Amino acid sequence: MNPNNKFWWFVAISVSITLIIIASLAVLFWQQLPPEEKSLLLSIIKQNFLYIFSAAFLILAGLGFALDGIFHVYIIPTSKLVEETTLITSVNPSHRITIEGSSNIMRLARIINEGADRYEELQKNVEQRIDLAKAKAEEEKNILAAFMSELPEGVLICNAECRILFYSKQVKYMLMGADNVIPDSESGSDIASFGAGESFIGLGRSIFNIIDKNLVVHALDEIAEKLEHKEADISSNFVVVGKGNKLLRAEAVPILSHLRKFTGFIIIFTDITQQTEADRIVNFMLQSFTKSIRSSLAGIRSSIEAIIEYPDMESAQLQKFREIIHHQCITLGCVLDNISSDYSSHFITQWPLVPILAQNLVESIRSKAEEKLDIIIDMEYSDDQNRVKVDSYSIILGMLCVLNQLRNETANRKFTCNFERKGIFVNFDFIWHGNPIKIETLRKWDHQILILKNEELPLSLKAVLQYHEAEMWSNVCEGERDKSYLRLILPAIETYESEKIRRITILPESRPEFYDFDMFSQPGQIPELDNRPLNELAFTVFDTETTGLDPRGGDKIISVGSIRIVNGRLLHDERFDQFVDPERSLPFESIKIHGIQPEMLKGQPTIDKVLPFFQQFAEDTVLVAHNAAFDMRMLQINEAETGVKFINPVLDTLLLSAVVHPAQQDHNLEALAERLGVSIVGRHTALGDAIATGEIFIKLIPLLAKMGVYTLKDARIASQKTYYSRIKY
Template sequence: MLRALSLRLRIFLLFAGLAAGALAALITGLWLGYRRLGSPETLEAFVQGGVVAGFVSLGVVAWVWYLFDINVARPIDSLAGALRARAHSDVTGGIDARIAEYLGDLAPAATAAAASLSETRNALAEAVARETTRLTVEKQRLETLLSDVDAGVILCSGDHTLAFYNGQAVDLMGAGMAAPGLDRRLFDYLREGPILLAHARLIATGDNDAASDLLCATLTGSRVLSARMRLMVADNGTVPGYVLTLRDVTADHATHARREALLAEVFDRVRRPAANLTTLLAAIPEGGAAPGKLDRALREEVATLTSAVTDLSRRHDEGRSDGWSLAMTRASDLLDGLRARMEGDGLTAETQTDALLLRCNGFEVIALLSGLTEAIAREGIARAFRLQIEEDGTGALIRLVWHGAALPMAQLETWLDAPLEPGITTMPRRSVLATHATEIWPEAAGQGENSLCMPIPQARRVVRRPEPVARPVVYDFDLLSKARNAKVQDARLHDLTYVVFDTETTGLLPGQGDEIVQIAAVRIVNGRRVEGEVFNTLVNPRRPIPLSSTEVHGITEAMVQDAPFVEEVAARFHKFAEGAVLVAHNAPFDMEFLRRLEPTLGLRFDNPVFDTVLLSAVVFGQHEVHSLDALSHRLGITIPEEARHTAIGDTIATADAFLKLVPMLQGRGFDTFGAVLSEVRRHGRLLKDLNESMADQT
């Protein structure tokens, strides 16, 4: 029990016990003397003498305790904090010997130990640097390569959180949405259906070399992406992560459509003159106007040309169904992409499909059917649909069912002549039918329902892959093996994601109308600050900014005139901080500004919270000054003068301080969030209300 108490408190209890013992001994001695004397008239003298002696004893003990606390206990605490800062963080600089000038040789010995540790660390760093230089170069080459490849590349853990993404992936997934971020759910950006199915399929195969091609859509349905998934090697029985490569098939489709249109035009323009020439020659009697040999040669050449054009046209029509664009596509992926497009147009759709693989161009089929549903909705026929794909002999039948009036065939023919993708290609919708050697027709579905039916000639049922052939392990990727703990209280500090933030305001009284004028935040993932994931914006406070506040943070009313209002910024910040532990210096001040917006936004800022003020008190003791400047000075962090009292400058300084405090906390045995929180609460009740929702998360 005593080990859980601080050094200063234990010393205080020691002197308190000494004082109590001295008083007990004094009282016992006086009582024995009075009894031995046996004179009642001396009682008052004994009492007076005991009181005086007791107060003198207490005063002497208190004075000695005070001197011991000032010159021994406090310096030991300060010296311990300085040593931990150098042992667990990369704090440089010598220890001030004046901290423990009354501790004899302890301060010089601690200084020498810190200097030796620094020299050893520097020597180790130089040795490691020689080896890591090569790895750094290789890492830079890999980053350059992945940033320049045409496809978007995503690396996800087994629970579908992002561990890597390149610039192309940002362009593909972030259209119209917040940019992707590390340790965020992939399904914040892509629809989950096809990805979950492909992941489960690959895990079921047990083949590390297997890959799965799929179609997936962005969450908004604005893009349909062609993707390939390959599993990573899993360790310790964890769910394996995967690599996902993404391509936007819109540009490829447009190129393919232009090529098809050109070929069709070539055949048409050649076929017509050949037919006309044949007709004209048929009007010339054999052996008539032209000499016999010339006439015969002319007729032979025309016949050859006609036959060649006819044959090429036939082979082209047959080959369209065997081209690169007709790949095996899962029926579930096709319907998910179609539903995404329809929902993006404001329509509703239910899906039902057999476990089938269709040989089709998924993008063309989705474009055709989504265009027809949009036309049906525009005519006021229906806005809710049921999408079905069922096995039909050696092929499959796609049904688009709605409750409402039937669609006239003439109207359908008109819609099929419209462009497949206006603004992208002029190729008509009916060209998709020719590509797939199929037709589409309206048909009654019974009970007031009507439908469009479109067969796909080639399809097959999904079957389980055969057991994989054993192959030697060629590469061992030690990635994405972090076991996640759903309970924040029990989560290790390095396993948590943090968002460090700071606000600048019009004043210090949110309850009296002061507002945020700037908010900035950075993300810490796997123990490092992610340079590319920064939240930093000015805020229009809808009220004047006092000159006294401008003198502190430098933000004027002109600077925020065109800035977004706090409701928009707070909603974006809520998304940025989703699933993370919030970290701030003097967190209650910043959190009060955010939490009073909760009723307006309909959101809750119920993230777990760390306050670096109290973390500093845990590490360095309550007697130290714990301002951001003092903490930065102790940890060797330099805040540029121009960045001080700006939201982003203070945020980065707080993040760097937090990263240095974490290993110091771990060095004291506080490895989990709950352990740190329990220790923090011993130093004050500041975080009690900020973490009151923790019970709901565990």
């Protein structure tokens, strides 16, 4: 209850009790008097009523002032003292008591503050030691998490209730596409990135949001059966179609407790799209070639057998058979050529081209040429930062074959090599004294298979060059007519193009937020939300920025920011941050507060597109907001237009603050953040406020527990009792 209300209740009750006692004494006194004394007393009262009334009034007023003094000097400071001391000992050891009251209470506050200083220092020491002790274990966890994130396979771990405990980046990529699944208005994502049918992947969310329930259930049934029969292979395989029609092989493996009880499962996803396509092509080629060969062989065999069997056949008939055999032999040759070239081109498409520094490529060619061919190459460096994308084995072998031919053709065993960036290519020039190589000669080299001593690649130089989008020619050096060059050009790549280079894994300071193994024992079924402890629930903390403060008067949402809390941790990787086109003007007063300019909202999706997506984001969670009545009203006002109704349970940090700190006057976001030691980054941006609210909410949970508020139901009942719950928008 508000302290002022408490005071007036206290005054009213005290005065009433005093009046009742006085009145009772007066009645008793009156009844003892004989009639003549009663009439004498009445006449005295009538004569001196003014004095008696004034005396009574002064006594009561004095009593009131005394009570007010006692209340403000002793009682209110004492309750603040209790609240603020609890704050220091629970969530914010840096908080210090600043209250006005009696000298004894002020002294007590100073003593508590001094104690808090020592407590904080002690706690810091303890935390430091704990941090040190944790560091090693944490590092190992991070290595594991980072390793799993960098695996080419996607890894997803669920508990027995099919809720996600861990997912690697690859799973998100394979199933949901690129990182823009969660729209990021700052990066200018467009509404197309969250069209209908999209679902979210996230800790604590159901796996059924992202994979067909039937597939998972079938796999789990199969695993259960295998476990029952104690089979050696207890995994179950199925195929799912991921984002962009990726074909994913999923292997589900159970996680068992030491008692062999099923506690969860791991699904490993492998992208088999390319493999399947490759298999299909090879299969098709094989079938097609086999048919052609069989057909030709049939003609040849049948003709030869006829010739042998009928040696006296007419010469015209014999000639026919000879022609058939000749023709079919040529056909067979063509088929074999096709096999070779088709297979080569198919084989070649399997090569990954890897970025490499031009200098490193030349250095490799130089050292191998010297070692294998006894050819000396003098390097002339130019810009050593250029990169090209190559399959280094084939391109180096190709160049060695060319250098071998070059030596034979020019009778030189010394060449100068320089390389430099020219437009979109990097030119590699091998220079010698003498004439250039003729085009016809180069054409011959182009078609030769790459063979060098014991190394062989069943491909022509031309095929290798084509795959690299490279070209090669020879000409006279400009300005030095006695010299010629053989030039290889390879497309240059910009540094930022090297998207497929594996990044060095830098261990994060704290473990990645999508990594959490503490949820195995989580019960997690929606109908029981009300009775579940707050620290076991999943929350979606959100905030809206609006054109104004009057939802009924036509003010609209212009930004929605949100972040999830799972197992008492804020998941910074699972955010929702979206500007909304309000389809109306933006009042200058509101711009002053949130800083969102009208041009920032141009081209952004309208509320009917954003709310369905936000609803999906918040699915199966409890909504949390500061002053939630306002934000919920803003959402509700769009119900008719969007058809989206938020039926999630709601908690309000403003009300919860009033529950834990009834003696405090201020429950706005800044005051609350300061009290709980939370710093707000990006005040009055939807996401910034949502994150601050989330941090505040996490700190409120233990304070609520100290007051006996453990479950969602407890929190809601306690909220309803507070004064602020009467505010309506």
